[in-house]
Amino acid sequence: MSKGVFITLEGPDGCGKSTQSRMLRDALAAAGYDVVRTFEPGGTGIGHRIREIILDTKSSGMCGITEFLLYAADRAQDVHEVIMPALAAGRIVIGDRFFDSSIAYQGYGLGMDVEAVRAVNAIATRGLIPDLTVLLDIDPAMGVARATGGRDADRIERRRLEFHASVRNAYLQMAAGEPGRFRVVGVGDRSIDQVHAAIRREVFEFLANRASCARGQSQLGAREV
Ligand code: ADP
Ligand code: TYD
Numbered sequence: 001m002s003k004g005v006f007i008t009l010e011g012p013d014g015c016g017k018s019t020q021s022r023m024l025r026d027a028l029a030a031a032g033y034d035v036v037r038t039f040e041p042g043g044t045g046i047g048h049r050i051r052e053i054i055l056d057t058k059s060s061g062m063c064g065i066t067e068f069l070l071y072a073a074d075r076a077q078d079v080h081e082v083i084m085p086a087l088a089a090g091r092i093v094i095g096d097r098f099f100d101s102s103i104a105y106q107g108y109g110l111g112m113d114v115e116a117v118r119a120v121n122a123i124a125t126r127g128l129i130p131d132l133t134v135l136l137d138i139d140p141a142m143g144v145a146r147a148t149g150g151r152d153a154d155r156i157e158r159r160r161l162e163f164h165a166s167v168r169n170a171y172l173q174m175a176a177g178e179p180g181r182f183r184v185v186g187v188g189d190r191s192i193d194q195v196h197a198a199i200r201r202e203v204f205e206f207l208a209n210r211a212s213c214a215r216g217q218s219q220l221g222a223r224e225v
Pocket of ligand 2: 012013014015017018040041071096097098099101102103105106147156157
């Protein structure tokens, strides 16, 4: 079975994931890659309905465990319906959020047992781990302001700034703990195009290294025969 490449974009609310994941998809497609983009919560039809329940301000009575299991259910459907079939077909999948979001938001942000969050995630993802994760780092106040723009904040965005600050710190800690998988791109005052250029550099370098490893392995295989 051919195996594609799974790249995720992560970061606090409003860091630019939706904008950047679309730009990255277009850049990879223009370079000739077969690429598909998905997002969580809501990348599938079933996930879209789950997203509405989670983010609705009328869901204010929702407990943290329910919230977490809904994100996990959305993720299981995304893996089943979009991500696994695309990877099996050898495509590049760009995920706008994946399990690291639950570790950062429900684990560190809401204070749920991080090991339990990881264990449920492993069921939802069937053990799938991204090949590369780009963390877009942004000051949480700036991120929430950008995310809401002119519209009303959703249920998660309404949480206090300390919550969003702990999410940001969690992401930075996770990136430091897994330097092989994570690349951190600082957003700050950089324009959309400047951030895109930085992401593009990281991703194309990763793909080039991966291709040269694969070539190296196949040459080794040929010598062994
Ligand atoms: P996310 O998906 O992480 O919430 P979005 O891509 O939806 O972020 O961006 C949130 C808002 O911020 C959008 O209005 C977007 O146009 C704007 N935005 C994104 N990146 C930047 C940037 N580098 N500079 C200024 N505005 C940005
Ligand atoms: P998203 O649509 O990515 O929002 P944004 O573009 O503003 O970052 O995600 C909606 C919200 O869901 C966002 O506040 C982050 C939150 N979230 C979690 O708390 N846990 C999760 O596992 C996921 C996937 C998202």
